[in-house]
Amino acid sequence: MKRYLETGNFAITEGALLAGCRFFAGYPITPATELAEAMSRRLPQEGGVYLQAEDECAAMHMCIGAALGGFKAMTATSGPGFILYADPYGWALGCETPLVVLNSGRVGPVSGITGAPGQGEFYLTRYPTQGGNFETIVLAPNSAQECMATTVEAFYLAERFRMPVTVLADQLITDGFEDITVPENEDEMKEMGFRVWPRKVHPGPDFYPPTDAIDVPPVVLGHNTGALCSDWTPTEQGYDIEEVEAHHKHAYRLIYKVRNHRDLFKHHYDRKFMSDDPDLIVVSFGTPARVVNTAVAKARSKGMKVGALRLINLWPFPDELFKANAKYLVVELNWDGQLVREVQRAVPKDSKVHFLGICGDLPTQADLLGTFDKILKNEPLARRGWELEAW
Amino acid sequence: MKYASSELTTTYLRSRKIPSTACSGCGLGMNHKIVIQAIQELGLKVEDIVWGTSIGCAGRQTFATWKGDGFAGTHGRVYAIARGLRVALPPEKHLILTVGDGDAFGIGLTHLIHAARSNADMTVIVNDNLGYQSTGGQYGWTTPQGSKTDSSPYGMFEHNLTSEGLDVMHILKGAGATFLARHVSMDGAKAVATVKKAILNRGFSLVHMPYPCPTNFASRELGSRNQVNIYRWIKSHAAPLGKEKADTLWATGVWHDASNSRAEFSQMVWETVDKIRRTGKI
Numbered sequence: 001m002k003r004y005l006e007t008g009n010f011a012i013t014e015g016a017l018l019a020g021c022r023f024f025a026g027y028p029i030t031p032a033t034e035l036a037e038a039m040s041r042r043l044p045q046e047g048g049v050y051l052q053a054e055d056e057c058a059a060m061h062m063c064i065g066a067a068l069g070g071f072k073a074m075t076a077t078s079g080p081g082f083i084l085y086a087d088p089y090g091w092a093l094g095c096e097t098p099l100v101v102l103n104s105g106r107v108g109p110v111s112g113i114t115g116a117p118g119q120g121e122f123y124l125t126r127y128p129t130q131g132g133n134f135e136t137i138v139l140a141p142n143s144a145q146e147c148m149a150t151t152v153e154a155f156y157l158a159e160r161f162r163m164p165v166t167v168l169a170d171q172l173i174t175d176g177f178e179d180i181t182v183p184e185n186e187d188e189m190k191e192m193g194f195r196v197w198p199r200k201v202h203p204g205p206d207f208y209p210p211t212d213a214i215d216v217p218p219v220v221l222g223h224n225t226g227a228l229c230s231d232w233t234p235t236e237q238g239y240d241i242e243e244v245e246a247h248h249k250h251a252y253r254l255i256y257k258v259r260n261h262r263d264l265f266k267h268h269y270d271r272k273f274m275s276d277d278p279d280l281i282v283v284s285f286g287t288p289a290r291v292v293n294t295a296v297a298k299a300r301s302k303g304m305k306v307g308a309l310r311l312i313n314l315w316p317f318p319d320e321l322f323k324a325n326a327k328y329l330v331v332e333l334n335w336d337g338q339l340v341r342e343v344q345r346a347v348p349k350d351s352k353v354h355f356l357g358i359c360g361d362l363p364t365q366a367d368l369l370g371t372f373d374k375i376l377k378n379e380p381l382a383r384r385g386w387e388l389e390a391w
Numbered sequence: 392m393k394y395a396s397s398e399l400t401t402t403y404l405r406s407r408k409i410p411s412t413a414c415s416g417c418g419l420g421m422n423h424k425i426v427i428q429a430i431q432e433l434g435l436k437v438e439d440i441v442w443g444t445s446i447g448c449a450g451r452q453t454f455a456t457w458k459g460d461g462f463a464g465t466h467g468r469v470y471a472i473a474r475g476l477r478v479a480l481p482p483e484k485h486l487i488l489t490v491g492d493g494d495a496f497g498i499g500l501t502h503l504i505h506a507a508r509s510n511a512d513m514t515v516i517v518n519d520n521l522g523y524q525s526t527g528g529q530y531g532w533t534t535p536q537g538s539k540t541d542s543s544p545y546g547m548f549e550h551n552l553t554s555e556g557l558d559v560m561h562i563l564k565g566a567g568a569t570f571l572a573r574h575v576s577m578d579g580a581k582a583v584a585t586v587k588k589a590i591l592n593r594g595f596s597l598v599h600m601p602y603p604c605p606t607n608f609a610s611r612e613l614g615s616r617n618q619v620n621i622y623r624w625i626k627s628h629a630a631p632l633g634k635e636k637a638d639t640l641w642a643t644g645v646w647h648d649a650s651n652s653r654a655e656f657s658q659m660v661w662e663t664v665d666k667i668r669r670t671g672k673i
Contacts (some may be wrong), residue, residue, distance in 0.1 A: 023475070023478070023479070025475065044663070045668060045671075049660055051474070053505075054471075055501070058471035061468045061475065061502075062471050064475065065472040065477075066475040066478055067479075068479070069475070069476045071479045090465075222479070222480045224437070224460060226460065227461075228455050230444075230463035231463055232454075232463065
């Protein structure tokens with residue numbers, strides 16, 4: 001193993017290469033630019049291709065093209081580019097093409113502030129395209145090291161589920177310098193828990209069976225298998241057809257191949273101080289979780305019975321982690337509250353869910369400890385000027 | 392009685408999709424046949440070609456007709472998809488894209504220009520039915536000026552991409568395309584000869600092929616769905632390059648042939664990757 005003091009973008013690049021990624025197409029955007037730059041430097045060294053696209057929509061389409069040609073491919077962007085993925089994301093879901101997409105979140109909406117972290121795409125990664133009738137898989141790292149792990153895992157899941165998998169990071173994680181360990185061989189990768197699934201080739205000419213089966217190889221063109229894939233509703237033979245019954249089979253597959261195999265990835269979460277049924281569970285993901293962990297440890301030393309639950313697998317939403325009848329506090333890098341809505345839905349009926357939103361910045365320890373204290377004492381949370389409703 | 396076209400069909404096309412579900416009298420089949428015949432005359436086999444299509448009449452009616460591997464991309468994005476696929480495919484595979492005018496010259500024009508710029512090896516056949524006909528007949532970027540369509544009930548009054556001295560061919564030539572040609576679907580053997588050249592160019596080739604739409608374009612503009620009228624109308628508005636008349640809408644023939652004059656995209660990419668790998672620089 002080799003240690004580096006490097007950025008999350010470096011870790012993602014090395015993770016992608018370890019997972020077998022040999023194609024990257026992107027479009028410059030802060031804070032994902034450094035990843036594209038790292039890819040442009042590293043991919044050719046490993047016999048891979050880096051291409052710059054005319055826009056994000058083209059970038060992801062180029063990745064799908066390369067994936068359809070048999071390559072493991074990846075693209076990366078931030079929120080304003082992620083919305084241009086709407087078109088290709090849907091196509092990749094429909095064609096069931098393995099692919100990895102990184103979104104490094106910054107504060108929005110629209111271009112917002114390029115240099116401030118944000119978590120405004122929690123729902124957008126669930127519904128990155130139109131039409132519905134699909135599930136998405138989303139992983140959220142909270143450190144440079146974990147950026148590498150989630151990237152490797154995203155490639156693994158993309159192959160097995162034959163679909164795009166999103167890694168949702170934020171500006172602080174991808175740009176921040178940290179201590180990173182890179183495995184140098186397969187044994188070291190195994191030791192670090194990295195899983196790799198090779199690209200296989202669908203024997204064709206049939207498309208996919210109307211089952212929830214995973215591990216069916218994806219369509220790869222150019223092997224003269226008669227393989228077909230399209231944006232239309234396919235029959236099992238891959239033909240475009242306007243038939244509701246065929247669409248039912250297609251939609252069933254897109255939804256249930258993920259829902260029925262969540263065991264493969266639902267262990268991706270992190271819990272701290274959760275063994276003694278805490279009175280208050282603080283829920284977060286990404287960078288804010290690091291501040292939360294520190295605050296929860298401090299709260300424990302002050303005698304507050306607080307625990308921390310950090311989600312890594314964001315979608316499909318891990319409802320099973322919210323069985324405890326406790327108070328919940330959801331900490332997010334946005335003011336509108338996104339994750340909190342899912343937590344409200346998932347918790348037991350009598351549990352109260354509170355929200356602490358920070359816009360373009362991180363919460364402070366004082367913010368968090370003060371909020372824990374008030375919630376535990378059943379005192380109303382201080383209303384801020386921007387709060388239109390009390391969570 | 393055995394038709395020459397039945398041999399083309401059985402050799403190269405899937406019986407499931409041929410005959411197509413196109414409207415009665417649609418001219419798309421003529422363009423389709425021109426391309427298949429060019430493939431046959433070049434002696435290419437099913438496995439030599441990966442076929443891509445897009446949205447609209449041209450995309451929908453030609454998708455999954457090719458016996459070999461094929462895809463239908465999102466609207467206007469097939470040129471970006473094709474660039475990614477081109478890099479991944481072995482260089483000897485030909486990439487043929489049958490798309491529509493809205494796809495190539497409207498929603499996909501940016502991607503098309505960048506495909507031309509990079510000189511990625513693909514043959515784009517733009518099947519132009521003079522507007523958005525699969526959505527019922529709205530005007531597009533090649534709809535002749537003055538034409539009545541469902542969204543230009545008083546006549547198409549905008550500048551378009553094929554008149555007043557402006558031509559989409561100039562844009563593509565300026566962008567770096569190495570083979571550009573135009574034929575109407577009635578050009579038969581001449582069009583076949585051109586498409587053969589387009590396929591043989593190891594780079595970006597585009598053949599623009601206007602074809603008659605009796606159902607929507609003709610019924611609004613000519614007031615008749617009679618196929619003969621629209622076939623005659625298209626033919627009368629086409630003339631070989633250099634022999635244009637006052638009412639010529641489409642100057643036909645090879646517009647620009649710089650075949651194999653510029654390095655091809657994927658070849659350049661792989662040579663560069665190889666060089667960086669060996670020497671650390673380019």
